[in-house]
Amino acid sequence: MALQFYSNENFPLVMVNLLRAEGHDVLTSYEAGEANQGIPDDQVLQYAKATNRILITENRQDFIDLHCTVSNHAGIIIFKYDRDYAEKIRVMTDFLNNEDGQSLKNRLLRVMKQNTKGIGPSFVEQEYGRG
Numbered sequence: 677m678a679l680q681f682y683s684n685e686n687f688p689l690v691m692v693n694l695l696r697a698e699g700h701d702v703l704t705s706y707e708a709g710e711a712n713q714g715i716p717d718d719q720v721l722q723y724a725k726a727t728n729r730i731l732i733t734e735n736r737q738d739f740i741d742l743h744c745t746v747s748n749h750a751g752i753i754i755f756k757y758d759r760d761y762a763e764k765i766r767v768m769t770d771f772l773n774n775e776d777g778q779s780l781k782n783r784l785l786r787v788m789k790q791n792t793k794g795i796g797p798s799f800v801e802q803e804y805g806r807g
Contacts, residue, residue, distance in 0.1 A: 679772070679780075681753075682729035684720050685711050691732075691755075694765045703729060718742055725749045730780050740804060743784040751780025756788045760799070767799040 680701045683692055692702045705711040710723060717738045724731040730751035733739055739752050755764050764787050771785065784804040791797050 677772070680727075680729045681732045682708070682724040682727060684717075684731065684733045684735065686734050687732055687755075688734070688761060690761045691765060694761060695732075698765070698769065702732075703727065718746065721746060721749055721752070736786070740784065740786075743804060747782075749782060751782070752784045753780070754784070754786050756786075756799075758789055758799075763799050767801055771801045 678699045678701060681695060681703070683702055683704045685705045687704070689704070692704055695702050705720070708723070708727075710720070715723075717735065721731055721739070721742055725748065728750050730753060731739065731749070732753045732755070734755050734757050736754045736756070739754050743749070743752055753768060755768075758764065768785070768787050772780075786802045786804060787799055788802065789797050790800045
């Protein structure tokens with residue numbers, strides 16, 4: 677299932693390209709003419725909503741806070757900063773594929789690294805409620 681994403685300025689281009697290689701439509705803030713302008717995070721989220729795109733970012737805390745206060749958005753996926761780009765995308769894709777077409781509207785998904793006893797560090801997904 678191909679999805680539409682909007683990546684903010686701090687999202688790695690490598691991950692954008694990995695998502696595109698899987699058939700997803702990713703619009704970057706640079707391509708949208710929204711980069712290098714100091715645009716506040718709430719306006720970034722509004723732009724993603726206006727274009728009906730799921731926001732993808734590595735800016736965790738600000739967008740967790742916005743998720744709790746903004747009543748309507750197209751979805752947010754936040755990633756822990758880590759250079760294992762392919763694994764982060766794999767974990768996110770596996771989660772979305774298991775959702776059976778459920779929308780991410782008004783949902784926040786976090787892809788983070790977690791130590792698992794006997795296995796070591798690996799990426800996992802966690803969904804956040806509204807606070």
